[in-house]
Amino acid sequence: MSTDDWHVADEDLRAYADGAARPPWRWSTEAHLGTCPHCRERLAQRVAPAAVRAGWERLDAELDAARPGLVEALLVRLGVAAHTARLLACTPGLRRSWLAAVGFTLAVAMAAAHLAGSMTVPIPLLAIAPLLPLIGVAISFGPRVDPSYELAVVAPLHTFRLLLLRCAAVLSATTALTGVASIAVPEYGPVVLGWLAPSLALTLLSLALMPRFGPVTAPLAVGFGWLALLAATVHPLTGESVLFTAPGQAGLTAAAAVAALALWNVRAAFDTTHHLGRVADPSTRRTI
Amino acid sequence: MTTVRAEGLSLRFGRTTALEDVSLTLHDGVTGLLGPNGAGKTTLLRILATAIPADAGQLRILGADPGNAAGRLAVRRRLGYLPQNPGFHQHFTAFEFLDYIAILKEIVDGRHDEVRRVLHAVGLDDQRGKKIKALSGGMRQRVGLAAALLDDPALMILDEPTVGLDPEQRLRFRELIAQIGEGRTVLLSTHQTEDVSTVCQRVLVLNQGQIRFEGEPVALAGLARGRVWTGPARAEGALAAWRTGNGDYHNIGDPPTGARLVEPSIEDGYLMLIDAASLAGSAA
Numbered sequence: 001m002s003t004d005d006w007h008v009a010d011e012d013l014r015a016y017a018d019g020a021a022r023p024p025w026r027w028s029t030e031a032h033l034g035t036c037p038h039c040r041e042r043l044a045q046r047v048a049p050a051a052v053r054a055g056w057e058r059l060d061a062e063l064d065a066a067r068p069g070l071v072e073a074l075l076v077r078l079g080v081a082a083h084t085a086r087l088l089a090c091t092p093g094l095r096r097s098w099l100a101a102v103g104f105t106l107a108v109a110m111a112a113a114h115l116a117g118s119m120t121v122p123i124p125l126l127a128i129a130p131l132l133p134l135i136g137v138a139i140s141f142g143p144r145v146d147p148s149y150e151l152a153v154v155a156p157l158h159t160f161r162l163l164l165l166r167c168a169a170v171l172s173a174t175t176a177l178t179g180v181a182s183i184a185v186p187e188y189g190p191v192v193l194g195w196l197a198p199s200l201a202l203t204l205l206s207l208a209l210m211p212r213f214g215p216v217t218a219p220l221a222v223g224f225g226w227l228a229l230l231a232a233t234v235h236p237l238t239g240e241s242v243l244f245t246a247p248g249q250a251g252l253t254a255a256a257a258v259a260a261l262a263l264w265n266v267r268a269a270f271d272t273t274h275h276l277g278r279v280a281d282p283s284t285r286r287t288i
Numbered sequence: 289m290t291t292v293r294a295e296g297l298s299l300r301f302g303r304t305t306a307l308e309d310v311s312l313t314l315h316d317g318v319t320g321l322l323g324p325n326g327a328g329k330t331t332l333l334r335i336l337a338t339a340i341p342a343d344a345g346q347l348r349i350l351g352a353d354p355g356n357a358a359g360r361l362a363v364r365r366r367l368g369y370l371p372q373n374p375g376f377h378q379h380f381t382a383f384e385f386l387d388y389i390a391i392l393k394e395i396v397d398g399r400h401d402e403v404r405r406v407l408h409a410v411g412l413d414d415q416r417g418k419k420i421k422a423l424s425g426g427m428r429q430r431v432g433l434a435a436a437l438l439d440d441p442a443l444m445i446l447d448e449p450t451v452g453l454d455p456e457q458r459l460r461f462r463e464l465i466a467q468i469g470e471g472r473t474v475l476l477s478t479h480q481t482e483d484v485s486t487v488c489q490r491v492l493v494l495n496q497g498q499i500r501f502e503g504e505p506v507a508l509a510g511l512a513r514g515r516v517w518t519g520p521a522r523a524e525g526a527l528a529a530w531r532t533g534n535g536d537y538h539n540i541g542d543p544p545t546g547a548r549l550v551e552p553s554i555e556d557g558y559l560m561l562i563d564a565a566s567l568a569g570s571a572a
Contacts, residue, residue: 083391083399090377090388147375148389151435154337155392156364162392268357273339 008039017046091140091166102132106181113185119239122188127230129178129195134202136170142215160270194244197252204259211269291473297345306331308497318469320488321477328497329477337369337445368436372447378421382431389435406434426457444474462487481555505554512552512560519547527563
């Protein structure tokens, strides 16, 4: 049937103009309107000019709306709500440059693990992998890395929720990358997954300490603490450490649980910029 | 309607007293906050914006107590805040940035319509698709103001929004702030006494962490009544004196020889107040 001999019925056109037409009839009407000047003219007579203008403005707004970038589109595809994906998309720890740096670091750690033929534990990978989410989280939250941090703090969305969202996203990304790296060194067996518990423990501990020590000192202290712990427990030739045995892993998991509880207890501190320490807060340093 | 009531607010940063026993009330309309650098203006605004808590004092904002989480949330839902140095995600367009802030403000229904509304309110419809890094300083300030306007807040706190703007931009910004102040409370921190004389119904003067004046701008000017002179010479011991465009000296203080008394401006009253406070401070 051509557009010359069929037109939308008056009643249906009225329903469409009132916004009452339902799919699939609405889609069919829209498709016809696109090719039929006569029906467009009839529609224009039924709709108030203000409503047409508002419709165009809404269309404009949708066309202007932010186009999802790579990370955001991926998150939406993975089932993350669109507005949450938008919040996560500007997380520095999810930027391609940071993820590329993580990938490169892991590649170097893997190569070192391959080269360390005498070791029974891939210590370069297990030492470095837990530091990556720690650094990733540290660079994803706070006034030094989030340009609109102060606006975020005074917004109704709880800052702690934003922090957890970003942490979860950074942890997921680094865990996925480190998981791939672990698969690449299968000769070491299950011990290669020994980075998982310390990753969680270090990240949570650093967040729990942030209200007391600030967003830079806390992760730095935790990171150096981890390296010191490794230096004290790792056998120099085999790379074995109590940390990567079953009791050690259980201890690290328990530490992660304690840190999670401690973080929950101090969550209210993230509701203002107080957790940064007044002296450490750059906005208070700039001017009082 | 009283929107903000503060009594005895104090805050220290280590050994520095940023605010000391500050009491004030804010009503509908635009209130100016004047004060020299380091007076504590930004600290006061950050407390009122719920970014930091005070060490001591009572505070009610829009009927809620920001000292507890529920009260803070209630305030934040009706607050628009433009910090002194608003940061932007430079890779965002103006629209994208405002969309991001709208999500932080928990605007769910008609979020994009709301973004369009505030872009229109600040006259940035044509710039909405431009990256923020490509916008001029004045336009960025307007993006910041648009962010503060999202969700039609009952209280707006603007920290030196006219700093760095050229005269034309400053004029446009004042126009905007005057419009915004109709039907809501706006607290405008500024160094410019012209901002106060053109858009503010009330004015607060903060110096050395203390409120030195609270009242109408005309009353601030009135503080210098009978102390402002114009004449051919600089007065000895004047609180402030400068040569004007026509070659005469504008003197605040005791009358120099051959000078005539003139009507004081807000700037005269402000200088008089600040200088008197400084003298009192140094005497103490």
